[in-house]
Amino acid sequence: MSDMPSHVPEDSVLPNWIKAPQDFFGGLALVAIAAFALWASSDLQGMRGFSFGAGTAPRMFGILLLGLGFAIMLVGVLTEGPRLAVYAWRGPLFVSLAILSFAVSIRPMGMIFAAMASFMIAALGTHETRWKETFIVGVCLTAFCAILFPYGLGLPMQMLPTFLNR
Known part of the structure; x- marks a missing residue:
């Protein structure tokens, strides 16, 4: 008898030819990003013969990323590797x-409201948030930004909502 736990095959919806799902889907994600980069740079000039232009670097990097993505997908098919890991989506979400809320609310609501609201939304990313401390830190950071941007950096930022500036 062995002290090692038995490795019971997991029921999976993935095909049997994918031996390392984490590598395969990571490579697939890189291929998707490369395809988007190549599509987005398709109307830029350059890389026609010896003509270098604005589209040269994005296309070169897109082609390199495409090749690396396919290579990583191939590794996921040919070698044994880790299963798909469980990913916590709450924080990044x-x-x-x-x-996004800061970008949408900065102009109509001003920097003070937008900074405080976006800080509180980001605090929802974990269930360990202590709301009293989060509110205090949010107020302090918002006050620091309200002083730093217009006075320290000299940036003409709207501090209050547009309906209060009339």
């Missing part, structure tokens, strides 16, 4: 929502 709420941080992304906080960035």
